[in-house]
Amino acid sequence: MAMNAPRGTQDILPGTVEDWQYIENTLKDLSHRFNYKEIRTPIFEHTELFQRGVGDSTDIVQKEMYTFEDRGGRSITLRPEGTASVVRSFVQNKLHGLANQPTKLFYIGPMFRYERPQQGRTRQFVQFGIEALGSEDPAVDAEVLSFAMKAYQELGLSSLKLIVNSLGDQESREAHREALVNHFSPHKEELCSDCQIRLKENPLRVLDCKKDRDHPAMKTAPSILDFLNEYSRTYFEKVKFYLDAMDIDYEVDPNLVRGLDYYNHTAFEIMSEAEGFGAITTLSGGGRYNGLVEDIGGPATPGIGFALSIERLLMALEAEGVELPKQEELDCYIVAIGEKPELEAVKLVDKLRSEGLRVDKDYLHKKMKAQFKAADRLKAKKVLILGDREVENNLVNVKDMATGEQKEVSLENVMAELKKMKEE
Known part of the structure; x- marks a missing residue:
């Protein structure tokens, strides 16, 4: 079940x-x-x-x-x-x-x-x-x-x-309570069972009843404002x-x-x-x-x-049709193809998160095209691309998803480059 x-x-x-x-x-x-x-x-x-x-x-x-x-x-x-x-x-x-x-x-x-x-x-x-x-x-x-x-x-x-x-x-409520009891008592049998109990225990709550709200006695009930x-x-x-x-x-x-x-x-x-x-x-x-x-x-x-x-x-x-603002965008998504690039991606994700960025990567071993689609769905501002060539040369490709601009930067300087691109 x-x-x-x-x-x-x-x-x-x-x-x-x-x-x-x-x-x-x-x-x-x-x-x-x-x-x-x-x-x-x-x-x-x-x-x-x-x-x-x-x-x-x-x-x-x-x-x-x-x-x-x-x-x-x-x-x-x-x-x-x-x-x-x-x-x-x-x-x-x-x-x-x-x-x-x-x-x-x-x-x-x-x-x-x-x-x-x-x-x-x-x-x-x-x-x-x-x-x-x-x-x-x-x-x-x-x-x-x-x-x-x-x-x-x-x-x-x-x-x-x-x-x-x-x-x-308390004094005002007691005076109003007495007036309510006197007002509703002649109609007690016409009220719901809950209100019959309330009339004895807390007559003020009779006025709050949803079942009896259309009863004629409700419209003529004494107002608390007259007893203040x-x-x-x-x-x-x-x-x-x-x-x-x-x-x-x-x-x-x-x-x-x-x-x-x-x-x-x-x-x-x-x-x-x-x-x-x-x-x-x-x-x-x-x-x-x-x-x-x-x-x-x-x-x-x-x-x-x-x-x-x-x-x-x-x-x-x-x-009212009000839509609240949501912070849904990722700062960057890392695309990695190959065993060594995958290891470098794991390290880079952890480093960038430690620097305060919202970062994610692929964990389903998808092909590059599918990884880019995932980055797009997650509204990533930047995509960092790692392949065997990039790893061998200690580089990473940084792509701006809004403009399509792409540039190579060293892994050591990637954080500084991301901050620079963010400011621009």
Whole structure:
């Protein structure tokens, strides 16, 4: 029986992986400019971390986690998102004690969710995210939103829409929670089974339901913005003030709640408005999560972050017809005919690679014509030709594949000649 990759996973092959590398390098460069440092956390964690950090009432915890028992009887889960792991590391390694605060971190790596695979949604997906821990300044919220928008814009996307909302502080949320319960309770039996549970455990998440989104009660549900206390309202106004100062366009959507339990105050999503992108337009999202550090056992520490899926980013690039630059060309390809030239080619390839050049050669003992075809397919800028005569005279023929110009140079001077031709 043929062995295939598990459902919901994919192989990223040469020719495609270069796009991934370019995206990852761009995001890392942007992180350095914003002074975010990389953090790498385990791919699996104790299940309790996500139950406490992400929230027991979320679809992720209830339906989508890959959870198993290890040989020691411990419940282990493949990470479904990055924030909980970063916060756990922040607490465990006492990063809150560092002199420079806030602690600004970025991560990139695979996440795992058991959901129905579809375009842009896989069971193993790669997520990039940033977290800023230790400041409750609205300017940090604006910085994170700016980072998120720049991440897409610097990769060439333009059909973007930033949606923002405030979920308020604990007092505001409690008042809104009570209003939601009163509003939806008369319609409880008309809601899906998940929402009937959410109405009791976390009524805010009823607004995020995909099954009941067309229910009439959704359209008349009380808005969180009507229940913000003075502090929460002022905080949100400052965030918007900073966004305006940076000329970042946005829309306020009072129904934006996000799917994780730990959010409060600022919440946001970035949508693709590209034609043909698909029914699910969300590219990324994030928000503030004051209280999460305490939930995971750390000191009171405010935080904010966002995450994006590389897979959905690639979909958006395709929808907008953006082609990423790829470094596919070889600096040179060595064609060798004969036993002695083959030995000299092996030595020359190794020497040129040590000098920092991208070099390859034939390993299938093809004839000269076939080797030149291989060099052409690999987009080699130069071809170095070695035959018995060249070896005997300590020479190599250097051919410029763009102009067809060819010249003989000594093996000792080949590196200098290649550099000279490259500069020309």
